[in-house]
Amino acid sequence: MRIVVDLNRCQGYAQCAFLAPQVFELHGEEALMYTPQPPAGQRERVLRAAAACPVQAILVEDRPEDRPEDRPEDRPEAPGAEGRSGVR
Template sequence: MRLVVDLNRCQGYAQCVFLAPDVFALHGDEALLFSPRFDEAQRDRVEEAAAACPVQAILVDYSDEPTRGAEPHVG
């Protein structure tokens, strides 16, 4: 599982920090820090945090598969 936050969209409302404090943290007044990888134990809290984001800046990606069409480079 992987977490992506669009920091250009994030407005620092910090609902995510309150709902998943082991994954998100607010540094100073506006700087959001987060762990891009989280374990299954945090899944429900991260989903709640993503849903609570008023600007929908949080994306939770459950696929650990490589991007389709991306072929490994063989030199």
């Protein structure tokens, strides 16, 4: 996951800092500091923070390796495929 915040649009409402404090932090009244590539464990908090931004200043970009459904180890096996590989 990668985060981009439009700092020209951000008005310092701090909803993001409230919902994902390990990723977003408000310094002073308007200076937002954030982690552009947060840990995977912060995914849900970051998505909630982006959705809660009153001016929609937060863009969250998913990378395929960040989504659980795109990781090969997390994909369910096809029924009846136990013990078989795709190579003959």
